[in-house]
Amino acid sequence: MTEPVLSVRDLKVRFALPGRPPLRAVRGVSFDLRPGERLGLVGESGCGKSTLAMAILGLLPPTAEVSGEVRVEGRELLALDERARDTVRWTKVAMVFQGAMSSLNPVVRVEDQIVEVLSVHRVARGRAARERAGELLEQVGIPARRGRRYPHEFSGGMRQRAAIAMALACSPRVLLADEPTTALDVLAQAQILELLERLSEQLGLAVVLVSHDLGVIAQSCHRAAVMYAGEIMECSDADAVFARPRHPYARMLVRATPTLDDGEPIAAIPGAPPRLDARLDGCPFTPRCPHAFEPCRDERPSLAARGGEGAVACHLYRSAPAVAAPQRETA
């Protein structure tokens, strides 16, 4: 089996707020990603998906305390100083940000913005950089000459493609895509997802796809991780997560997704996610879980792999042999 290109271990993010208890946005997340693999991070708003992605790149504001391990090709990122991280960022791990329009400068030609990435990282300059920018645009399905245009002359889908081209500029090994299809119509959305799939297969690019849309993840990822209150609740084969979800939260999340096939009514999940500044001893889903029982309140279930079925963090599945369960925070 190939070595993981991205390996995250027990990643925690705390936001220290003056005079208030700290917000624990991410509470011990671990996963591995191999070249060419696509992992979907799914969960409701505020569950820490984007924070996790930003933490991997080291883009969080200074108020955030990040601990744990992020290894890219075996190299620990969190320990690097700012300068070294600037180099790794974009050459090894790149990101497509939420909202493509805002990540493009409205007064700079699209091509020049890609050239900027190339010249910052000294990949290419002048004519060569321009040519490479054209190639990158072609690679994401935009005719190279359109690069001479300004972002406002692009459609939403094209802007998103341009943002992806920019992310690919330095041939990274890992691509973090934060809600890349939000605010796009279904057609453009499908095209972007197809593009990401094609790129990850052609370039052996490992992709972390952050989305709140189960359908998006199911369609284009190999594996899916369901996040809740900063933790991964269930992580396994994307098809399995959506066809046979096991964690009660995942089950309820799937049932809350509208489908066209069956006439089943959409079942909302009652209650609200826990406050992130509160101390959580047990499973964060306990108050909303219909199956909650004795140990749920006080004991944190570990994300344990069960046979070939992937991992689930729930006491209901405790009887199963725990294999390779990463260490988890208990306080």
Next chain:
Amino acid sequence: MSFDLVTRPHASLGGPASMRARALARVRRRPAALLGGLIVAGFVLVAIAAPLLTAHGPGTRVGPPFAPPSAAHPLGLDDGGVDVLSQLIWGARVSLLIGFAAAAVSMLVGGSLGLLSGYFGGVVDTVLARVIDYFLVVPVLPLMIVVAAIWGPSVLHIIVIVGLLLWTTTARVVRAQVQSVRERGYVRRAEAIGAGHARIVVRHVLPQVGPLLIANTVLTVGVAIFAETALAFLGLGDPSAASWGAMIEAAFSGSAISAGAWWAIVPPGLCVAAVIIGCSLVGVSVEDALNPRLATSHLSRRTFRLIRDADD
């Protein structure tokens, strides 16, 4: 003129050329802007062409003191028997030079302090914002008088004094705009790709601040000319370069009023007023034209324009 491409990301028709055309059209549609531009341009041309337009050099005595206007001297003579019209034209050079140079100094100081303060934030911002606030409450004119008196009168000193005391508004405006631009997605993205501060500022922040800076500087030109006139009237101007303020002062202390020689005082005063009005008209119009949001928000100085602009 790359700054005229900015601030209308939602205007999705056509390329930069037509955006520029529309920015120009917006300026033209405001007769105030055109008028202001003509006034300022007229004075600048006159100042440049001074040697061609004047029959006499600056300070040349051509007749008796306070001789009334005549065919040979349309604006009469002043207390030293100097042709007022010629003197007025030579004075335009001094007044405009000081106005533009002082505005440039204030643009440089205010622009860079505002930029640093807004861009770096944190401790830098705290310190710089205090400095700006401090200068903002300093009573400018008395301080100028004191400094001018200490440094001694010379054109260079006046430029520096006026420039160094007028930058606060510019700094505050620039700081606010930079703070807002800094949080935009593409600035964050530029940081993420590892771009250095210099690159981010020059490429991503300055173009969005440029128009505001220009508009503010034009407004400052008027204020600087006014300040110089005040200083000169108080006798703190450069005696070797007679500005309009110095002309008023000379005529005043030469008792032009008791001699009934209004022609020695009124023309320079009107010139000062005209240039200041011209600069204000241009500055405010440029501000509006380049930042359409100003015209439609409560920030607008002329909200009533809304009705007329609605059918644009």
